[in-house]
Structure formats: C-alpha cells, structure tokens
Amino acid sequence: MERIKGKQQKGTNGRLKVKQSLDPLHQMFTFFVLMCMELQLGLALPGSDTWSRPLLKLGLYEDINVNSKKRGFDHGYLEDEFSTASFKNYEKGLVGWPPVETWRRKKLRCQVHNHMTAAENGYCGGRASNSTYVKVKVEGVVIARKIDISIHQSFETLTTTLMTMFDIFDENRRSFKLTYQDKEGDWLIAEDVPWR
C-alpha cells in the first residue's frame, strides 16, 4: 500500500467523533475503505520519521487494541501503517513538543494564515473559514468521513446520516455517542449543547 502524503490540517474546528461503548458487535464495524482522496483531505500520513501532530484523538487506536483482538487482516494492516506514523508517538509522549507555550499556540492557531493552501479548512475562531464541512471519525473505523453540517437542523438528522454513512445498524445506534472537539481541544458530548 502506498504511503499517502497529505497536507497537515490545522485548527480544531468542530471535528466529530462517534464514540462507541464496549460492545461485542464492535468488530462488525471495522471496515476498510481504500479511498485515497478521502485520506488526503483528512488525515496526514507523514513518513515514519516525522513527528507531526495527528489530527484525531488518539484514544481511538488504544481502544481498538484493547477491545478487539480479532480484526480483519486488512484492517490490522492499515492500522499498523497508521501506528508507524506519528499517532503512536503522540500517545507516547509528544505532549508539549515542540515546546511552544500553550497560550502562544492557541493565539497563533486562531489567526488567519495568509498562505495556507486551499485544501486546508477549519480554523478556530471562524474568521477565515466559511466552510461548514466537518470531519467525522467513528471509533473502530479507520477512515474518517466529511459531512456538511449546514444541511442539518438537528442532532437527530445528523446522527441518522452519520449512521448511514458508516453503515451502523439501527439496533446498535444507542451504543454510539456523538462527541465533538472544541477550540481548546477538549472532547465534549455534542447533545449537551443546543444545536446552534
């Protein structure tokens, strides 16, 4: 499988994560899609000796290892590709590296970067970006998807669409929880805030 190089996406504009509780049916939802373009938009896969910060909350991969011993070969293979990238390193202790103060990072992140490429969207503060596309990741699923949030009016419709996108069956719907990442990088439960 070829290494896919993508531009690092910056900013922490609303990324959604569908969190899955411990569930024996978990394995059913591990599927593997070879959609290179999708990957290019969303995930950065640098070479193994770079230490870029990953986009996705790392807990996902930890959970995969803990919960499901039986994985499809394909999925396992892709997961190893990922783990040779920066993700494992992030979990291992690249917190606080490079040593740029947290307040400086926040202030810089929230600014208009004049020369960011068009492929990158999503700055916090909303000043630069008019995009309403949001990246969604399902725990246990390797590939993330993008969804246009502006076409939805409620969590109901959003969840339904997401379930369809990731082929999650109705009866298992309840075992999933929608979470989002705010400006400070904290993961919060989506339904706790009003839709707006």
Add this chain to the structure above:
Amino acid sequence: MHKKMAFSFPDEVLEHVFSFIQSDKDRNGVSMVCKSWYEIERWCRRKVFVGNCYAVSPRMVIRRFPEFRSIELKGKPHFADFNLVPDGWGGYVSPWIEEMAGAYPWLEEIRLKRMVVTDESLELIAKSFKNFKVLVLSSCEGFSTDGLAAIAASCKNLKELDLRDCEVDDLSAHWLSHFPETYTSLVSLNISCLGSDEVSFSALERLVGRCTNLKTLRLNRAVPLDKIANILRHAPQLVEFGTGTYTADVRPDVYSDLAGVFSSCKELKSLSGFWDVVPDYLPAIYPVCSKLTSLNLSYATIQSPDLIKLVSHCPNLQRLLVLDYIEDSGLEVLASSCKDLQELRVFPSDPFGAEPNVSLTEQGLVAVSLGCPKLQSVLYFCRRMSNEALVTIARNRPNFTRFRLCIIEPKTADYLTLEPLDVGFGAIVQYCKDLKRLSLSGLLTDRVFEYIGTYAKKLEMLSVAFAGDSDLGLHHVLSGCESLRKLEIRDCPFGDKALLANAAKLETMRSLWMSSCAVSFAACKLLGQKMPRLNVEVIDERGPPDSRPENCPVDKLYIYRSIAGPRFDMPPFVWTMDEDSGLRL
C-alpha cells in the same frame, strides 16, 4: 576589658547601608555575615522573592521578614507551560494571600508566576491592602474578570496591573468600568491575554484619558484597529504599547489617522500585539520605528518581505520576537541593520507541520550571531542544524548568556554529517563562559553532557529533551555544573543510578523535573527517605505507583528542596516520598 568591636555602628546606620542593596542574592549574603546583621537585614528587607512557593511556608516568610512590601512567588514548574504538568497539580496562592492579609496591611506589590489565583484571592487582596500598587500575574490561571473588577474597584493606588499570558475566565468586559472616575494612578496595564469579543471601548478610552501617568498599555485582540487611534490620542506619553487586532479594510482615512497618531507618540520604545496583521497598515508605525528598542511580532503572520521592511526601519532594536516567517533572508537584514540587538526569539509558525513551510535554517542564526555583537539571549526554533554552524555561532558570540535552540523534530542529527550535535553544543558551553541558561535539542549522546559538566560552570538552568544514552549523561551534569539551580528533563534514558549518586546535589538546586525517563519508584522512595529536606513528588496519572512493581519507572518526577516539608494540597495523582513513604502509601 574593652571588648567592643572597632566598628559598632548603630542599627540605623547599617539599615541605611543595607537599603542600597537590592538584589536578593546580596541581601541573603548580608544576612549570613553574623547574627546581628541577620537581625537588622530581616527587619529592613522590603522585597521578598520565593522561587518555589512550596520551598517555604507563608508563615515562615512572614516570621522572618516582618516588614516586606513586595513579594514575588513562583508556582508550577516551567514545563507546565507545555502542558506537561497535569491540571490540579498545585501552585495555589490562596494560603499566601490569606496569611498576608492578616499580617501585612501595608503590602504593596504581588508578583506571581505560574500560580493558581482565584477570584476570592483577588477580592481578598482588594479588601486587605490599602496601599496596594502592583499586581503582576504571569502565566496564571483560575480567576475571572470578576476578580479583576474587585481589584479595579478597591485599589485606589493601583499603579500596575499586568496579566501577561494568563488564562482568564472572561465573564464580562465591564470589569474595566469598575475603576472609579476618580481613579487616575494607572501607570501600566497589560490585558493582552483577555479574550472577550466585547471590550468596553468607552471605558477604556476614559480610563486611558484620565490616567496621565500611563506608560505601558497592552491591549487585547478584541480592540479593533480603528479604535487604536483614539486611545493613543489620549495617551501620547506611552512608552510601551501593544495593539489589538491589526487588521481592517484598507481605508486611507483610517490609515492616515493611525499614522498621524503614532507620529505624536514621541516616547514610544516598545510595540507588541499585531494580531491578524495586514501589511498595508504596517507603515503607519514607521514614524516610531527609529526609537523602538523592543518589538514583539510573534503573532504577526506576515511574510518575510514585509518583516524585512519593518525591521530595516528599526536600527535601535534591542529585543525582537518574531515568527519564522522572517526566514534566513530577514535575519540577514536584521544582522546588518540592528547592531544593538541583545535578545532574539524566533517562534515556529507551523510547529506541527511535517515539512518546513518557510526557509529558515541554521544560517539565519549564524548571520545574527555574526552581525550583532551585543546579542546575548536567543530562543530559536528551526528544522535543521549542523555542528559546524553551532561552532561558528559559539565562536562569533561568546557573550551568550541564554541559548535555547529547538530543532523541531526530536533526535535530528547534523544534517551535513549525520552525526550527533554533541560537538556543536559542546562549543557553545566552551566558548560562552557566562552561559546561564541552555536548552538542548537534536540528536545528542552522553558526550554532550560531558562537555556541559566540564565547561558550563555558570549554567543555572538546563532543559533537555530526547537526549543522552545512559545515566552517565545525567551524572555529568549533576556532578559538573556547579551553578545549576534548575534542571528539567523529558524523554531521556536517565534512571536511578545518577540520581541516587548525586542526591546531595539536589539540595543545592531549586528543582529537578524528570518526565518519561527511567527513574524507578523504588529509587524515588529511597531518595525521599534519604533526603528529608527534599520533596520528592511522583506524578502519575496511571494510578498509585505502588500498584505497579517497584522497579517500574514513574511517569513524572518533581524534586525540590524545601524547609516547609511535604505539602498537603496535592491532588490524587501526586505522591510525596518521605521518611514514611513506605507507610504513607
């Protein structure tokens, strides 16, 4: 027999002499000459500095210095700036404020760094100290604008309110209006950390207008560009100014207004702010550039050509903070234009990017080290380095006192030879004999520590990450660096042996931080037992260290000397190893 000493001055005379001695180190020296000098000195010490708030208790300080007017306290370890210290670790200022509120009605100045400050504490300050003048909160958190409102409302003699790099709960921008209309003593105001999309501009303008002694004003990002002109018009006497957001639709009237008002600021020496900067508005500051000694462009996301133009207008610059957009070319211009430069900090615009986004390499630093004869303090983020460059830099600039280099990718080798950077950093410590602070990065073996232990005799603070091969590295530093006060280490293969062998050294230092290293829980316990005057704190969010085998490495270790004994405000993920550490757990 007449045993009276030849020099037996009355206390008042000695006190008068001591009043000329301001530095803490000298005052400490004075106090150790003899008992009577100790007594006289402690009664007349007016400024107290406590580098680690847990090294001593508030009561001890108050008991020894009954009449101080100014206190400076530092809380969390430095690595807290990079999220390495979990929330809730400590550094609470309330016990200090509570003790002082009772004992010291005439306290005038409080300076805090990396401490947790609550609104209650701020309210207590406002209530208790009638002549309160200076509040400087540096990298603090835990308070909101409500606390600030209390300070504004009650401190009639407040001269300085500086909230640099704090995390403030921005509840209401109206706290500024709590400064009474009769209040005019403000000299310095730094609110650059405040978020708040609403700033009460009218309150700000009125405040600035009536405080005619205002010398420093650092605004927050919420203040738009078109409001700056009005504010500056009220304060042409400003010496230090920080803009808010420096962007607006380009309009000639706004521009000329701004340029005009900057021209009338004849005393301006320092500028900062420049968030979201639009290059078209930069020339508005050209009138003041020739007098500028300090320029902070570290949030200015503009390109090298604009930066070069700006910097070329500032021949008297002594201090520059800038993003790596300046690139090597810009640093070369800096080197030729700013011969008075003493401090340079170059921050990464894209710290997490996989590829370099700008052309900033070791060459820029070499250029500056060659061209700026007074350069003594450097913080430099880049993506490649060579031993050759470091040796050149060291030879060019032996007057460095602070050298902090961060090669963004850990364990990066010399890009020319693929060797470790031991020799390069070795040259830095060898040539720069007055080096007080050093931060290492790149691929480094134990050898670099041997150089440091051998040559860095004046080194007071060392920061190490992803370096070294074995305990020998740590041993070199602990046994060789005579002036070492603060050592912070992360992700290095240093374990028990060097630490235990140099236990006594730790009592001569303020603190040692080690995270993601190889120090075992057993060694921590042993150290805690052997060294009663050290607080050995194990910080581990994985759960109690005794739930794992004793030889398991601890996650984080913070050791500091203390005469106050173990603290009692620890969160559940911090354990102090002491004499009964076996029992305590």
